[in-house]
Amino acid sequence: MPINRAASTSVDVPRGLAGVVVTDTELGDVRGLEGFYHYRQYSAVDLATTRRFEDVWHLLVHGELPDEVRRAAFTASTARLRRLPDDVRAALPAIAAATGPSGPLAGLRTALSLLGASLGFRPVYDIDAERRRDDSLAAAAAVPTLLTALYRIGRGLEPVEPREDLGYAANYLYMLTGSEPDAARARAVEQYLISTIDHGFNASTFTARVIASTGADMAACLVGAVGALSGPLHGGAPSRALDTLDAIGTPDRIDAWIRARVLAGDRIMGFGHPVYRTEDPRSRMLRGMAQGFGGPLVDFAVEVERQVVAILAELKPGRELHTNVEFYAGVVMELCGLPREMFTPTFAAARVVGWSANILEQAQDSKIIRPAARYAGPPAPQPVPAAA
Missing domain, CATH: 1.10.580.10 (Citrate Synthase, domain 1)
Structure with missing residues (x-):
């Protein structure tokens, strides 16, 4: 017997729960449109x-x-x-x-x-x-x-x-x-x-x-x-962002290398964020820290950032894609001697x-988090076929 979806308590939400508020918190927030986040x-x-x-x-x-x-x-x-x-x-x-x-x-x-x-x-x-x-x-x-x-x-x-x-x-x-x-x-x-x-x-x-x-x-x-x-796609990006710098190699290769990846639909590690629609404040802070150390790696990273942002704006107009925390985090950790x-x-x-x-x-809330999924397989129930 088909499920009566009208009687269901399910609510359709965006893929990945994007923008869905699931609870209240006193610990902090991320305000993506402003490029701001806070702890308490x-x-x-x-x-x-x-x-x-x-x-x-x-x-x-x-x-x-x-x-x-x-x-x-x-x-x-x-x-x-x-x-x-x-x-x-x-x-x-x-x-x-x-x-x-x-x-x-x-x-x-x-x-x-x-x-x-x-x-x-x-x-x-x-x-x-x-x-x-x-x-x-x-x-x-x-x-x-x-x-x-x-x-x-x-x-x-x-x-x-x-x-x-x-x-x-x-x-x-x-x-x-x-x-x-x-x-x-x-x-x-x-x-x-x-x-x-x-x-x-x-x-x-x-x-x-x-x-x-x-x-x-x-x-x-x-x-x-x-x-x-x-x-x-979550915490594994800082080293991959540095791998990107290594793969590009020299400033004269930035434009061609980035364009080829963007046109192929590849993701440029260290750029874009699911929440921020402006510059990631963590990236801004880490860029300043990196520039405080100075050196060829920092200069190259800044130039890569400048060109990537320009190329993404040209090839993906209307999308706000900036460096995220992983890009300069990798640079700073490399400068501090972390493998x-x-x-x-x-x-x-x-x-x-x-x-x-x-x-x-x-732990203060006794309600278990238990969302639902929309079934998209063959209609049910169907007769179970006899065993061979």
Whole structure:
């Protein structure tokens, strides 16, 4: 018997849920037409240029920027959470060997599951707000340690134990390289991390909230978010944007190379965004940071941006296509000495804080996220054919 769609509660929405509001949030928003985004009531770019990473982490978790005393206490408490449980540390070589070329981000999924089990994470549905917050801080603090350890083990190097006297970004670089970073590069990476902590209901954040709506534990929610981030259309673009610069090679090849790709219908990595219809404010900030370092790579990237924007405006009139965060993020991370295979993991080291805050917020709502799909297959029901 056919379904009576008139009696259905389904509502048709745009593909990809574009523009569909699914809930209320106090964590922030992206205003694409203005080229502006914010964390709670503060401009995210202003926070990145004036505050420390731990300040913004505190803002998202506790709802306010800390004063000096609270900053010191929060920084110290989260720094103590960076060390991994012995059983998790012991399993990392096997995880790194199993994930191999897939890299630290693939290993992070398994490591996070193990971390959650080791720390006794329970379903967010079954625990109170304080325990949820504790779990979120423990998981987020451990992610940089997991990522850098997996990277180093995969290259035959010993993991570097975290230092509690270094800030989040400086400690991340220290664990990655084994050397304490200079202040300028540590601050540049910190500003990048702050600028990418959260960004509306992007695919990985929405994934985390969908899982949280089932009442699952913090690790399960974060594993799903990491899986979404790993996709090249989401978090995997910074290294690919640099690969584009490598493929172009020299300024005299920009025009022909870009035109050929656009006319072939290929996507130019680092350009265009599903929300922004003007310049991505993160890209603007990172461009300025890159130009502060200077050098041939920066000059070439700026020239590529200029020509790509002009060519896209010519060949795709009426569409506002500008650089997004991935384009200059790749340049900045390259200048700061991060290997390209760690670009997306570094993104995850920032975004885990935003995911955690969204999980905490979603856990306050007992309504499971359960959308519908329009069936487009053969009419049903039909007789089941007899077995041969």
